[in-house]
Amino acid sequence: MRILVGYLISPEGQAALEAAVAEARLRDAKLVVLHSMRGGTRDEAEQVITYREQLEQIHEQLGAEDIDYEVRELVRGQSPAEDLIEFSAEEDVDLIVIGLRRRSPVGKLVLGSNAQDILLRADCPVLAVKADSEAEGA
Amino acid sequence: MRILVGYLISPEGQAALEAAVAEARLRDAKLVVLHSMRGGTRDEAEQVITYREQLEQIHEQLGAEDIDYEVRELVRGQSPAEDLIEFSAEEDVDLIVIGLRRRSPVGKLVLGSNAQDILLRADCPVLAVKADSEAEGA
Numbered sequence: 238m239r240i241l242v243g244y245l246i247s248p249e250g251q252a253a254l255e256a257a258v259a260e261a262r263l264r265d266a267k268l269v270v271l272h273s274m275r276g277g278t279r280d281e282a283e284q285v286i287t288y289r290e291q292l293e294q295i296h297e298q299l300g301a302e303d304i305d306y307e308v309r310e311l312v313r314g315q316s317p318a319e320d321l322i323e324f325s326a327e328e329d330v331d332l333i334v335i336g337l338r339r340r341s342p343v344g345k346l347v348l349g350s351n352a353q354d355i356l357l358r359a360d361c362p363v364l365a366v367k368a369d370s371e372a373e374g375a
Numbered sequence: 376m377r378i379l380v381g382y383l384i385s386p387e388g389q390a391a392l393e394a395a396v397a398e399a400r401l402r403d404a405k406l407v408v409l410h411s412m413r414g415g416t417r418d419e420a421e422q423v424i425t426y427r428e429q430l431e432q433i434h435e436q437l438g439a440e441d442i443d444y445e446v447r448e449l450v451r452g453q454s455p456a457e458d459l460i461e462f463s464a465e466e467d468v469d470l471i472v473i474g475l476r477r478r479s480p481v482g483k484l485v486l487g488s489n490a491q492d493i494l495l496r497a498d499c500p501v502l503a504v505k506a507d508s509e510a511e512g513a
Contacts, residue, residue: 256500263401339495346495348486356494356503357477357484362394366500 238266241330243273243321244308246291248368249336254298256366257334261304266331268306270295273320276312318354325359334364376404379468381411381459382446384429386506387474392436394504395472399442404469406444408433411458414450456492463497472502 242257244250254270261268272292274284292308299306311320325333335355339346356363380395382388392408399406410426430446437444449458463471473493477484494501 337494348491348495352494353486356475356490357486360505362502362504364500364502365494367498 238264239269239328239330240264240266240332240334241269241271241321241325241328242334243317244270244291244295245317245336247336247338249338249366251336252366252368253334253336254295256336256364258299258302258304260332260334260364261306262302264332266305268299268304269324269328269330270299270306270308271321271324272308272310273315273317274310274312275316276314316351316354318351318358321355322358325361330361332362332364333359334366337365337367339367376402377407377466377468378402378404378470378472379407379409379459379463379466380472381455382408382429382433383455383474385474385476387476387504389474390504390506391472391474392433394474394502396437396440396442398470398472398502399444400440402470404443406437406442407462407466407468408437408444408446409459409462410446410448411453411455412448412450413454414452454489454492456489456496459493460496463499468499470500470502471497472504475503475505477505 240257240261242253245253257268260266272288295308311324313320315323321333324330333355335352337352338349352365378395378399380391383391395406398404412422433446449462451458459471462468471493473490475490476487490503
């Protein structure tokens with residue numbers, strides 16, 4: 238059994254990672270953290286350096302959890318949603334965990350296009366969680 | 376622990392119910408099946424009769440599962456999404472399970488407004504599943 242979560246530096250990305258860890262433990266499943274890079278952009282080199290540092294944090298965080306996990310990186314020139322959907326089909330993923338931002342900067346309730354794409358197009362179930370703190374924020 | 380699922384006669388409603396049963400078993404949680412009726416409409420009497428028949432089917436289906444469950448009916452003049460969101464807050468629900476229809480009658484990928492509302496406004500995590508058969512349908 239495999240659980241897939243996208244790697245995202247944000248409160249909702251962190252909420253998704255935490256929920257994915259809990260689900261992996263509950264279901265005795267393997268957790269796959271997917272890092273999606275579009276590739277080919279100018280600031281690629283800088284992004285890669287930042288990412289290396291973040292990757293260490295992920296390994297520090299997940300290494301302390303008693304679960305089976307791996308981090309996968311995709312550079313296919315696609316959006317994070319497209320990468321997640323494609324990967325979930327290729328690798329027989331049983332559950333995708335996503336984090337939702339409930340409020341746009343102007344306070345309106347909107348579901349992001351990445352989230353909509355994943356919810357609609359992924360074949361497997363999708364667990365959507367929100368960041369705890371956002372009720373006070375933004 | 377409580378898992379909430381809306382009662383809906385449709386392939387995606389059935390998919391949601393099946394997923395909710397599996398989650399209730401996995402998490403050793405109580406399953407609450409919520410039947411939302413707006414109330415006050417003309418054909419109310421006919422709806423109630425149809426619903427009584429459907430309710431028997433639910434009890435037949437869920438009675439055969441080894442889980443703790445209850446069916447609750449709300450008549451608050453609200454949409455099914457509003458009822459689910461309100462109920463989940465009032466009753467301290469830990470997970471809502473919803474079924475998604477991926478295709479509109481014209482074949483376009485759209486997320487229904489009830490689904491969007493629940494995903495955005497419910498405080499607890501939401502598990503979204505799709506009906507198995509829909510790939511061939513619509």
